[in-house]
Amino acid sequence: MLKSAARKELLTKRQALTEADCIKLDDLLLIQLQKMDWSTTHVLGSFYPSENQAEPNSLLLVKYLQFFIPSLTVAYPIINEQDFSMEFYQASEELSMNKWGIHEPLPLKPIQPDELDTFLVPLIGFDPNGHRIGYGKGYYDRYFARLDQPVKRIGISYFEPIANIEDTHQFDVPLSHCITPWNIYEF
Numbered sequence: 001m002l003k004s005a006a007r008k009e010l011l012t013k014r015q016a017l018t019e020a021d022c023i024k025l026d027d028l029l030l031i032q033l034q035k036m037d038w039s040t041t042h043v044l045g046s047f048y049p050s051e052n053q054a055e056p057n058s059l060l061l062v063k064y065l066q067f068f069i070p071s072l073t074v075a076y077p078i079i080n081e082q083d084f085s086m087e088f089y090q091a092s093e094e095l096s097m098n099k100w101g102i103h104e105p106l107p108l109k110p111i112q113p114d115e116l117d118t119f120l121v122p123l124i125g126f127d128p129n130g131h132r133i134g135y136g137k138g139y140y141d142r143y144f145a146r147l148d149q150p151v152k153r154i155g156i157s158y159f160e161p162i163a164n165i166e167d168t169h170q171f172d173v174p175l176s177h178c179i180t181p182w183n184i185y186e187f
Contacts, residue, residue, distance in 0.1 A: 002167050003133050009053065010125045010159060014054040017158070025158045026057040028181030033061050035184060036177070037077055038118075041065070041152070043073045043111060045088050045119040048095075048103035056156045074109040078104045079139060086139045088116060113143070118152040121175060126155050127165045130174035130187030143171035152176050161185065 001006040001009075017025070049055040066072050075088035079098055090109040097134050098104055121140055125133040132155055134140060144153060155178035 001162055001164065003090055003136070003165055006133050006162050006165065007124050007136070010162075011053070013159065014124075017054045022054055022057070022158075026060055029056055029156060029179055030064055030156075032179045032181065032184050033064060035129075036179070038065065038069060038155075041069060041072065041118040043075065043115045043117055045075050045077070045116045047120060048076060049122075050102050054158075055122065056158055058083060058122070058156060060172065061120060073111070073115075075116065076103075076105045076150060077139070077143075078107055083174055084137060084139065084142065086143055088113075113147050114149060116147075116151060117149075118177065119144075119154065121155045123155045123157055123175075123178075125159060126157060126161050126178050126185075129165075130155075130176070130178065130185070131155050131165045131168045131172055132178075133162075133165065138171070141171055141173045143153075145171065154179060159175045169172045 046058050049058050062074055074091045076091055077086040077088050079086045088111045089105045089107050090111055092105045092108050094106045095103040121134040123134055153176045155180055157173045157180050160180055174187055178187060
């Protein structure tokens, strides 16, 4: 399946979810998250869920990890629309909202790429090889390509993998893991 067709199909499935559905799926995602090994996670790159996309509640997952790993540093991305890049900044109480309705931290304390050891990655879907369907801008692929060290790249999805993404290309950086409400996938 082409990314564009899968993106459309999965976003339609997401839009059909009720608030109660999302709460249940988020609880199931949290159960899967608790099964993973977090012993090497010290600095986590995460994302603020989009309020208008029925996206998994990454804030719930981060809150659990902060309880479990009290010294955890959490960082969130800020998008640069001019050059299609993004940088991560330590979480702050003050937030701004970008043009897509996604919160971003105020850029008070930058986190260097080599400091991040684990990422929770937003996605729309993924395949059994860890290829993700994002929102089509390539921000995460470009960021991951800059990293010199291996990191965990953990996708969070309400849905199981689609059979195959046909139009992957050499610049796509696959996930290392993906968590769904029912499974943990390792690639």
